[in-house]
Amino acid sequence: MRSYKYFYTLSLxxxxxxxxxxxxxxxxxxxxxxxxxxxxxxxxxxxxxxxxVEKKYQKLKLFEQKDDLKMLKEFTCATGENPGTKxxxxxxxTPEGIYHITExxxxxxxxxxxxxxxxxxxxxxxDAQAGHLGDGIFIHGTxxxxxxxxxxxxxxxxxxxxxxLAPYLAIHTTPIIVxxxxxxxxxxxxxxxxxNSPQFQDVLEKLSFSPVKTPIEDIKTLTYFKQREQMMVxxxxxxxxxxxxxxxxxxxxxLRQSPAGNWRTLYAVQTQDTAPTILALRPxxxxxxxxxxxxxxxxxxxxxxxxxxxAKSNNLxxxxxxxxxxxxxxxxxxxSKPSFDKDEExxxxxxxxxxxxxxxxxxxxxxxxxxxxxSGNLNKEEWRxxxxxxxxxxxxxAVQIHNxxxxxxxxxxNVSFQQTYKSDQLQNSGIKTLHLINKKNRWMIENxxx
Numbered sequence: 001m002r003s004y005k006y007f008y009t010l011s012l013x014x015x016x017x018x019x020x021x022x023x024x025x026x027x028x029x030x031x032x033x034x035x036x037x038x039x040x041x042x043x044x045x046x047x048x049x050x051x052x053v054e055k056k057y058q059k060l061k062l063f064e065q066k067d068d069l070k071m072l073k074e075f076t077c078a079t080g081e082n083p084g085t086k087x088x089x090x091x092x093x094t095p096e097g098i099y100h101i102t103e104x105x106x107x108x109x110x111x112x113x114x115x116x117x118x119x120x121x122x123x124x125x126x127d128a129q130a131g132h133l134g135d136g137i138f139i140h141g142t143x144x145x146x147x148x149x150x151x152x153x154x155x156x157x158x159x160x161x162x163x164x165l166a167p168y169l170a171i172h173t174t175p176i177i178v179x180x181x182x183x184x185x186x187x188x189x190x191x192x193x194x195x196n197s198p199q200f201q202d203v204l205e206k207l208s209f210s211p212v213k214t215p216i217e218d219i220k221t222l223t224y225f226k227q228r229e230q231m232m233v234x235x236x237x238x239x240x241x242x243x244x245x246x247x248x249x250x251x252x253x254x255l256r257q258s259p260a261g262n263w264r265t266l267y268a269v270q271t272q273d274t275a276p277t278i279l280a281l282r283p284x285x286x287x288x289x290x291x292x293x294x295x296x297x298x299x300x301x302x303x304x305x306x307x308x309x310x311a312k313s314n315n316l317x318x319x320x321x322x323x324x325x326x327x328x329x330x331x332x333x334x335x336s337k338p339s340f341d342k343d344e345e346x347x348x349x350x351x352x353x354x355x356x357x358x359x360x361x362x363x364x365x366x367x368x369x370x371x372x373x374x375s376g377n378l379n380k381e382e383w384r385x386x387x388x389x390x391x392x393x394x395x396x397x398a399v400q401i402h403n404x405x406x407x408x409x410x411x412x413x414n415v416s417f418q419q420t421y422k423s424d425q426l427q428n429s430g431i432k433t434l435h436l437i438n439k440k441n442r443w444m445i446e447n448x449x450x
Contacts, residue, residue, distance in 0.1 A: 114141020
């Protein structure tokens with residue numbers, strides 16, 4: 001009987017420890033509480049800053065991640081009259097999630113918004129997918145007494161506090177995390193993301209970031225945000241047009257996890273600096289002749305003007321190269337001086353290409369490309385197949401081009417411009433260059449680079 005009681009007691013003890021071990025293992029597999037947010041940063045440009053707004057306590061906190069995490073400032077703020085996240089226009093609620101500043105307004109005549117206002121990108125991709133409506137959410141000051149839970153949805157501070165916070169509010173850069181309470185956010189003493197860590201590599205894969213196109217060493221900053229099945233990743237990196245010029249390109253992607261565990265991109269935004277960083281001296285460019293809705297073409301003394309919608313061809317400059325300035329040009333050859341009609345003809349071709357792309361006229365669009373066209377590893381037919389797929393995938397496509405610059409060559413022209421592309425799932429902007437050839441008085445795109 002004693003032996004039986006002994007083994008019975010022993011089995012209970014062992015069972016207890018096995019259950020305890022199982023619970024510990026379960027905790028190890030799921031380190032983050034349900035619904036808690038995660039945030040990590042990588043930067044080669046100094047400390048990272050982010051803001052947390054706690055609606056429950058009407059507090060706005062500024063954090064800095066350098067060697068370790070610390071709170072730099074805390075301000076009293078006011079948010080929407082009604083509790084909960086914003087769902088519709090006029091519901092007097094402040095949205096909850098992660099946001100970025102899109103525009104800054106500084107006007108001393110403003111009375112409603114105090115001395116300045118910072119517009120947030122609500123609704124973001126997650127809000128849009130959830131069907132949340134409304135707009136016009138700002139972080140702004142006030143000329144009146146600050147009362148808790150008194151706004152129509154904006155985040156309001158005293159003017160003096162906002163002036164102190166303003167240097168940290170950078171457009172498209174500083175994450176603004178709005179929560180009911182900071183307890184929803186997992187903040188350890190260190191939010192640094194190590195460049196060689198598996199998590200860093202995993203984030204780059206989710207961004208479809210190609211180390212072949214852009215080395216990891218050229219990444220300047222990276223922000224990683226995750227809550228439940230939602231993830232936002234933002235990255236800034238350097239790209240080099242040649243040995244003399246460098247641009248900063250930015251990409252932000254909003255991803256959602258499927259029931260199977262895979263992450264898919266809901267929406268992505270990609271932008272590029274309009275002006276490069278000059279790394280060394282380069283030859284002086286021709287002067288640009290600019291008027292609101294005119295373009296001027298300068299070719300060795302010839303100046304021709306024509307009225308053209310500014311949105312289609314603004315700041316057009318046609319440049320003529322000196323003989324022999326290109327290594328591939330025969331020694332005695334010289335590009336012919338383009339006539340005014342030829343300039344108009346080229347601009348008409350560019351507009352035809354842009355319009356056919358935006359209207360999804362695949363036949364007219366592909367007809368703008370030469371038979372020998374290649375984009376990366378894709379030939380003309382493969383490029384056509386890709387565009388057909390994207391036309392079906394996107395509900396709409398909008399393409400705008402500005403600041404066109406023409407460089408005439410012996411076989412045609414190189415045309416550069418600022419391009420802005422937007423669809424219901426993707427938005428990007430940057431400098432695009434079309435390498436054009438002219439055969440039998442017909443313009444065709446031989447290659448394009450962005």
